[in-house]
Amino acid sequence: xxxxxxxxxxxxxxxxxxxxxxxxxxxxxxxxxxxxxxxxxxxxxxxxxxxxxxxxxxxxxxxxxxxxxxxxxxxxxxxxxxxxxxxxxxxxxxxxxxxxxxxxxxxxxxxxxxxxxxxxxxxxxxxxxxxxxxxxxxxxxxxxxxxxxxxxxxxxxxxxxxxxxxxxxxxxxxxxxxxxxxxxxxxxxxxxxxxxxxxxxxxxxxxxxxxxxxxxxxxxxxxxxxxxxxxxxxxxxxxxxxxxxxxxxxxxxxxxxxxxxxxxxxxxxxxxxxxxxxxx
Amino acid sequence: xxxxxxxxxxxxxxxxxxxxxxxxxxxxxxxxxxxxxxxxxxxxxxxxxxxxxxxxxxxxxxxxxxxxxxxxxxxxxxxxxxxxxxxxxxxxxxxxxxxxxxxxxxxxxxxxxxxxxxxxxxxxxxxxxxxxxxxxxxxxxxxxxxxxxxxxxxxxxxxxxxxxxxxxxxxxxxxxxxxxxxxxxxxxx
Numbered sequence: 001x002x003x004x005x006x007x008x009x010x011x012x013x014x015x016x017x018x019x020x021x022x023x024x025x026x027x028x029x030x031x032x033x034x035x036x037x038x039x040x041x042x043x044x045x046x047x048x049x050x051x052x053x054x055x056x057x058x059x060x061x062x063x064x065x066x067x068x069x070x071x072x073x074x075x076x077x078x079x080x081x082x083x084x085x086x087x088x089x090x091x092x093x094x095x096x097x098x099x100x101x102x103x104x105x106x107x108x109x110x111x112x113x114x115x116x117x118x119x120x121x122x123x124x125x126x127x128x129x130x131x132x133x134x135x136x137x138x139x140x141x142x143x144x145x146x147x148x149x150x151x152x153x154x155x156x157x158x159x160x161x162x163x164x165x166x167x168x169x170x171x172x173x174x175x176x177x178x179x180x181x182x183x184x185x186x187x188x189x190x191x192x193x194x195x196x197x198x199x200x201x202x203x204x205x206x207x208x209x210x211x212x213x214x215x216x217x218x219x220x221x222x223x224x225x226x227x228x229x230x231x232x233x234x235x236x237x238x239x240x241x242x243x244x245x246x247x248x249x250x251x252x253x254x255x256x257x258x259x260x261x262x263x264x265x266x267x268x269x270x271x272x273x274x275x276x277x278x279x280x
Numbered sequence: 281x282x283x284x285x286x287x288x289x290x291x292x293x294x295x296x297x298x299x300x301x302x303x304x305x306x307x308x309x310x311x312x313x314x315x316x317x318x319x320x321x322x323x324x325x326x327x328x329x330x331x332x333x334x335x336x337x338x339x340x341x342x343x344x345x346x347x348x349x350x351x352x353x354x355x356x357x358x359x360x361x362x363x364x365x366x367x368x369x370x371x372x373x374x375x376x377x378x379x380x381x382x383x384x385x386x387x388x389x390x391x392x393x394x395x396x397x398x399x400x401x402x403x404x405x406x407x408x409x410x411x412x413x414x415x416x417x418x419x420x421x422x423x424x425x426x427x428x429x430x431x432x433x434x435x436x437x438x439x440x441x442x443x444x445x446x447x448x449x450x451x452x453x454x455x456x457x458x459x460x461x462x463x464x465x466x467x468x469x
Contacts, residue, residue: 054410058408063412064355064356064409065355068359069345105345107343108427109427150381179383182351183382183406237460241402242461243460270406
């Protein structure tokens with residue numbers, strides 16, 4: 001058994017909140033540059049140039065890439081041989097978010113009550129997901145999620161008879177409905193299977209996976225490639241001004257489901273799809 | 281067409297702007313988003329004055345991140361404009377003319393733009409670090425308790441924008457995409 005101080009988790013979460021917001025992941029940077037090279041529509045080229053210049057400024061000057069520094073989605077994969085000491089785990093994570101957002105000059109975008117509103121003032125609580133895994137380490141991932149794109153997400157409980165075609169149509173329909181709102185070029189996370197809630201979590205996890213990776217099952221890897229190509233034939237383009245580059249990537253995560261169902265969730269993200277991981 | 285324009289956005293100036301134009305904007309603008317718009321429209325309903333003179337004003341839908349020491353403002357890109365659709369016609373009815381944001385607008389907003397000669401500009405969503413460079417002065421003028429959503433008066437220089445919807449109701453989201461698809465599919469339109 002290995003002991004890990006709650007305070008260490010706080011420090012790591014605080015650091016990851018700041019770094020994720022200031023430095024765009026390498027896979028997203030590479031995709032933006034690749035798409036800029038392929039884009040042949042003039043206004044779209046200009047938009048992609050500004051998007052690339054923007055993340056370069058943020059990276060060099062250590063300022064947030066986007067002013068919507070998001071809700072802090074925190075994923076902890078906790079080794080079953082770890083014993084957390086010196087404090088409450090959830091509070092340790094929230095304290096990390098509080099410190100990161102305060103000390104990093106990040107925007108506080110969380111309201112205390114969904115209907116009655118009222119800013120919490122420190123961007124807490126984190127959207128915390130814990131998973132118990134083998135081993136004696138903790139893998140911490142922070143993915144700040146903006147709501148311009150989150151608001152364009154969708155979930156549907158399909159009948160199994162809807163089949164693969166149902167899923168394909170739903171993906172295109174959701175991207176079409178999102179249009180210019182989620183700051184395209186977007187990243188699309190798709191979760192298929194599980195229960196209502198698990199499908200949504202799979203879609204969120206799909207956004208944490210590098211977009212230059214693929215689903216381990218060749219069937220779904222081919223579906224990822226096909227749907228990305230079809231999305232980029234819609235013509236929405238960067239910012240919705242028209243063009244080829246509507247999406248930078250599409251990741252699918254799957255799991256078993258019930259004989260009566262085929263849940264499918266689509267979590268839309270923007271060209272500022274941020275996540276950063278550290279292992280304690 | 282590329283235009284360099286100086287505010288205020290008079291009716292005459294608004295009428296010369298067309299969907300698809302690239303615009304570099306210089307002058308004073310005001311920031312407001314969800315909670316600020318709600319409060320302003322409630323104030324108007326009570327017959328009160330707004331915290332700024334709305335005549336020919338341009339409103340930037342933005343909630344900036346906090347300024348680091350030595351910065352004028354933190355990152356400051358546009359938020360999704362559709363959430364202000366419920367308030368935009370009211371704001372135009374008291375004289376506000378320009379709106380800066382990103383994303384689709386409802387038909388009733390476009391109708392109000394035609395009626396009041398409004399212009400909807402798009403800034404690049406997600407380009408908060410780049411857009412902050414154009415903001416030379418920032419002053420908090422009202423609703424400080426709203427934090428990032430407080431009302432601010434900004435002075436911007438050569439802010440890069442695109443006219444998305446003009447005062448005749450022409451819409452770049454529709455026309456730009458159609459033109460791209462027409463060319464891609466080999467049509468001559």
